[in-house]
Structure formats: C-alpha cells, structure tokens
Amino acid sequence: MFNIAFPELIVILLVSLVVIGPDKLPKVAQTLGVMVGRIQRFMTAVKDDIDQEMRSDDLLRLQEELKQQKEGLNDELRKGMQPVAEVIRRSETPASETARENPSATTTKVAEHKKSVTQQKESLSE
Template sequence: MLDVGFSELLVFGIIALLVLGPDKLPEAARFAAKWYTKFKRAITSIQNDIDRELRLSELREQMQNEMQRIQELEQKMQAQMQELQQQSKQAVEQEQETATSENKTHPPIYFYIEKTVSYIYIPEFWIKNAAFIDHKAVQETETLQILPELKVAV
C-alpha cells in the first residue's frame, strides 16, 4: 500500500524518538499500529463489499440474459408447436378429402363383404380401422344383425 523502505522507517523512528522521547515512544508505536490495523481492516472490508456487489450485479445481468434467452426459446417452441398443429390439421383434412373422393369413385370391397358376409366373420380391426364407416352405426348394426344370424357350427 505504502512504499516505505527500511531507510525511511529508520529516519522516521529517529525523528519520533527525538520528538516523543524514550518514555512515550512505545505508547505512540502501539497507538499507531492499532490505528493502522483498523484502517487496513476498513479498507479490506470496503474492497470486499465492492467486489461482492460487482459479482452480484454480474450474476443478475447473466440471469436476465438467460431469462431472455429462455423466453425466446419458449416463443420459438410455441410457434413450432402451432405450425405442427396446423400441418397435422391440414394432413387430416387432406386424408379425409382423399378418403371421401376414393369412396365416391371406387367403392371399396368392404361394402361387398358387408352385404355377403356376416359381421361375425369380419375381423374387428377391419371394422374399427375403416375410415369411411361411422363406428357408432357399426356397433348398433352389429348388435342388431349379429344376434339373429348367430348359428352354432357342428
């Protein structure tokens, strides 16, 4: 802190010895050392406080930057989710349009099977996966048509 060499301290000690005398010199040295240590502690605590505040302000700034980055990522993800939902809706609509157009132009074989073969012999997944059949209507007709046609094979 202070650049004081040995020669300067020697000169300072001789002057203090001449001014204060040999009786008061030890008391003055203790008093000066006591105040020097208090002053040094105060300076180091102030430096530590300043360093701590600087680190805190840097951390706050980093946190704000990270929060902004997270919010930007969240907005991007929401935009992508909306885009995917729109694409899926469009794909479903296109599938429905193609299914209805295929049903109108080329009647599927299922209609033929439905008229000739009883519901018991048609696998259940064909019925459930058929996009052109209303599932509630199939269930109602199944219960009504299957019961009278049930026969025991011998």
C-alpha cells in the same frame, strides 16, 4: 500502498524518537499499530462489500440474459411447431366433417372399436 524503504523508515523512527521522547514512544507505537489494524480491517470489509455487490450485479445480469435466451427459444419453438399444428388441424378436419355429415358412421366406428377391445380382453383372459 506507500513505498517506504528501510532507510526512510529509520529516519522516521529517529525523528519520532527525538520529537516524542523515549518514554512515550512505545505507547505511541502501540496506538499507531492498533489504528493501522483498524484501518486494514475497515479496508478489507469495504473491499468484501464491493466484491459482493459486483457478484450480485453479475448474477442479476446473467439472470436477465438467461431469461432473454429462454424467451427466444420459446419463440423459436413456437415457430417450429406451427407446421406440426397445421398438419394436425388438417388431419382432424376431415374426421370432424365426416362426423357432422354422417353421425351414425362415427357411432358405428365407436361400437366397432369397443367390440374389438372386448375381444382382445377376452383373448388375453384365456
């Protein structure tokens, strides 16, 4: 912070000894030391507050970036799933048309399925 060399410090001490006097110099030095300690603690607290704010700003920025990446991935996933959804719709369409044209065929298929499930259960229980 300050660039005070040893010779400069000696000059400051000699001047303060002459100006203040030898009887008040220890009390002034003690008061000066207490004030310097308070200033250092205050500066440390300010530095810690600034560091904490910088970290919170970084975290908020990171959170926004992650949210944007998530939205981008969701959009890409939707685009990638569109062909699969179209295939599923195409495969469901003939079955639903068959059911509309001939409802008894669907009922027959359901009955056949139930019968095969019942037979499988009976074979497992034996």
